[in-house]
Amino acid sequence: MSQHFSIAEENYIKIIYHLQQTDDNVNTNEVAAALNTKAASVTDMLKKLKQKKILNYEKYQGFRLSEAGEKIALAIIRKHRLWEFFLVEKLQFGWDEVHEVAEELEHITSKKLIDRLDVFLGNPKFDPHGDPIPDSNGKLPHQPQINLIDLALNKLAEVSAVGSQSKELLDLLKHKKIRIGTQLEVNKKFAFDHSIEIKIVGQTSFNISQQLAQTLFVKPLNK
Amino acid sequence: MSQHFSIAEENYIKIIYHLQQTDDNVNTNEVAAALNTKAASVTDMLKKLKQKKILNYEKYQGFRLSEAGEKIALAIIRKHRLWEFFLVEKLQFGWDEVHEVAEELEHITSKKLIDRLDVFLGNPKFDPHGDPIPDSNGKLPHQPQINLIDLALNKLAEVSAVGSQSKELLDLLKHKKIRIGTQLEVNKKFAFDHSIEIKIVGQTSFNISQQLAQTLFVKPLNK
DNA sequence: TAAATATTTTAGATTTGTCTAAAATTATTT
DNA sequence: AAATAATTTTAGACAAATCTAAAATATTTA
Numbered sequence: 281m282s283q284h285f286s287i288a289e290e291n292y293i294k295i296i297y298h299l300q301q302t303d304d305n306v307n308t309n310e311v312a313a314a315l316n317t318k319a320a321s322v323t324d325m326l327k328k329l330k331q332k333k334i335l336n337y338e339k340y341q342g343f344r345l346s347e348a349g350e351k352i353a354l355a356i357i358r359k360h361r362l363w364e365f366f367l368v369e370k371l372q373f374g375w376d377e378v379h380e381v382a383e384e385l386e387h388i389t390s391k392k393l394i395d396r397l398d399v400f401l402g403n404p405k406f407d408p409h410g411d412p413i414p415d416s417n418g419k420l421p422h423q424p425q426i427n428l429i430d431l432a433l434n435k436l437a438e439v440s441a442v443g444s445q446s447k448e449l450l451d452l453l454k455h456k457k458i459r460i461g462t463q464l465e466v467n468k469k470f471a472f473d474h475s476i477e478i479k480i481v482g483q484t485s486f487n488i489s490q491q492l493a494q495t496l497f498v499k500p501l502n503k
Numbered sequence: 504m505s506q507h508f509s510i511a512e513e514n515y516i517k518i519i520y521h522l523q524q525t526d527d528n529v530n531t532n533e534v535a536a537a538l539n540t541k542a543a544s545v546t547d548m549l550k551k552l553k554q555k556k557i558l559n560y561e562k563y564q565g566f567r568l569s570e571a572g573e574k575i576a577l578a579i580i581r582k583h584r585l586w587e588f589f590l591v592e593k594l595q596f597g598w599d600e601v602h603e604v605a606e607e608l609e610h611i612t613s614k615k616l617i618d619r620l621d622v623f624l625g626n627p628k629f630d631p632h633g634d635p636i637p638d639s640n641g642k643l644p645h646q647p648q649i650n651l652i653d654l655a656l657n658k659l660a661e662v663s664a665v666g667s668q669s670k671e672l673l674d675l676l677k678h679k680k681i682r683i684g685t686q687l688e689v690n691k692k693f694a695f696d697h698s699i700e701i702k703i704v705g706q707t708s709f710n711i712s713q714q715l716a717q718t719l720f721v722k723p724l725n726k
Numbered sequence: 727t728a729a730a731t732a733t734t735t736t737a738g739a740t741t742t743g744t745c746t747a748a749a750a751t752t753a754t755t756t
Numbered sequence: 757a758a759a760t761a762a763t764t765t766t767a768g769a770c771a772a773a774t775c776t777a778a779a780a781t782a783t784t785t786a
Contacts, residue, residue, distance in 0.1 A: 308734055319734065320734085
C-alpha cells in the first residue's frame with residue numbers, strides 16, 4: 281500500500297515543501313544549504329524521489345513536489361507541529377526549545393499515535409509559533425493574518441505567528457515580552473530606517489526594527 | 504562528552520541487556536534470533552560495541568554489557584516504558600498495542616524530554632505491563648512483589664502496589680473494594696480471556712480481567 | 727554572442743549496517 | 757579422543773546516504 285520513507289527522504293520532502301511556498305521552482309543549492317549537505321547529495325536524492333513519484337523534476341530545470349509529495353509533506357508538518365504543541369502545553373518547554381526535539385518526533389510513523397495525540401491536545405489549530413497545524417486529511421486551517429509592518433496605525437491587533445523559529449529571534453521576542461496572543465498596536469512608522477514604534481497593551485511603547493516587524497504576523501482585532 | 508549511539512546500536516544494547524538478565528553469558532545466535540538478523544551481522548556489531556567500551560566480549564567466548572553499557576540500556580528501557588505508560592494512560596491505547604510505537608519513541612534522544620514526561624505522568628514506577636521503570640539515574644525500583652496474574656492458585660497474598668495511578672484504574676479499584684493491604688487469593692484462571700477469579704478475605708469471589716490483574720502487584724503471605 | 731561565472735550533474739569513494747558462503751573454533755557424541 | 761555437529765567468525769558483496777573532484781549545462785556579463 282502506502283510507501284514508506286526513510287528519515288533522510290522525509291527531511292528532503294519537508295524542506296522542499298517549505299521552499300516551494302515562496303519559490304515557484306526549487307533548486308539544488310537551496311536544498312543543500314537548508315539541509316546542511318552538498319549539492320551532489322541533493323541530486324542523488326532528487327532522482328530517488330522522482331522515481332518514487334514524489335517529485336516533479338527534470339535535470340537542470342528545478343523541481344517541485346508532486347501532489348503525492350505535498351500530502352506526505354503535510355503529514356510530516358502535522359506531526360512536527362502537534363508535537364511542538366505537546367511539548368509546550370503539556371511538558372512546559374519554552375517555545376524556543378522545542379524545534380530540535382520535534383525534528384526527531386516528526387518521524388515517528390504511527391498514524392494512530394498522531395491522531396490520538398491530536399485529540400488529547402484538543403485539536404489545536406496552531407502550534408506555539410502560530411503556524412497552522414494540518415488536520416488528519418492534510419488540510420491547513422485558514423488564518424487571515426498580515427505582516428506587522430503592514431498593520432494600519434493605531435489599530436489593535438494580536439500577534440498570531442512568527443516568521444522563523446531561530447534561537448536569535450525567539451530570544452529577542454522573549455526579551456521584548458512578545459508572544460503569540462500578545463495584543464499591540466503600531467503608533468508610528470519611521471521612514472528613515474523603516475523601524476516602527478509599537479505599544480503592547482498595558483505597557484509603555486517602544487521601537488522595533490524593520491527586520492523584526494517583517495517576521496511578525498498579526499490578526500487585526502475589531503475593537 | 505557522552506557518546507552517541509545509532510538506532511541499530513541501541514537495539515543491540517537493549518536486547519543484550521534483556522538476554523543477560525537470565526543468561527550469565529549471552530551468545531551470538533540468541534541475539535540474531537531476537538533481532539531477526541543473522542549471526543554474522545551480530546558479530547560485526549559486537550566488535551563495534553566492544554570498541555566503544557560498551558561490551559565485554561572475547562571472540563567465541565560470549566559477552567555481556569559493560570557497566571557503561573548497562574547504564575545506556577537502562578536509559579533506553581526507561582524511555583520505552585515511560586512512553587508505553589503515556590500511550591496507555593493519556594492516549595487510550597490498549598496495553599497490547601503500545602509496544603511497536605514505543606520501540607520507535609525510545610530512540611528519541613532528548614533527556615530533558617524524558618525527564619519532563621516522567622514528571623507529567625506522575626513519576627510512575629511500573630509500565631502498563633507491570634515492568635519497573637528505571638529512574639533518571641538508571642535505578643530500578645525495588646520490587647519484592649509479583650504480578651497478581653502470576654500468583655499461584657489458592658495462595659493468600661496481600662495487594663502491595665498498583666501499576667498506575669490513573670483515575671480510571673483507581674475508580675475501578677474503589678468499586679471493587681481493592682486497596683493496598685487487601686488480602687486475597689486466586690481461585691481459578693480462565694484460559695479463554697485470561698481473566699481470573701479472585702476471593703477477597705471476608706467477601707464472595709468474583710472475576711477480574713487480565714488487564715486489571717496485570718496492573719496489580721501482590722506479596723504472597725505465608726499462612 | 728562569446729567568455730566568464732555559477733549551478734547542477736556525474737563518476738567514483740566512503741561509512742553504516744546488512745547479507746551469503748566459507749572457514750575457524752567450540753561442543754557433543756560415540 | 758576422534759568424528760560429527762553446532763556455533764561463531766571472516767571474507768567479500770551490497771544498498772543507502774553521503775562526500776570530493778571533475779564534467780556538463782545554464783546564466784550572466786562584457
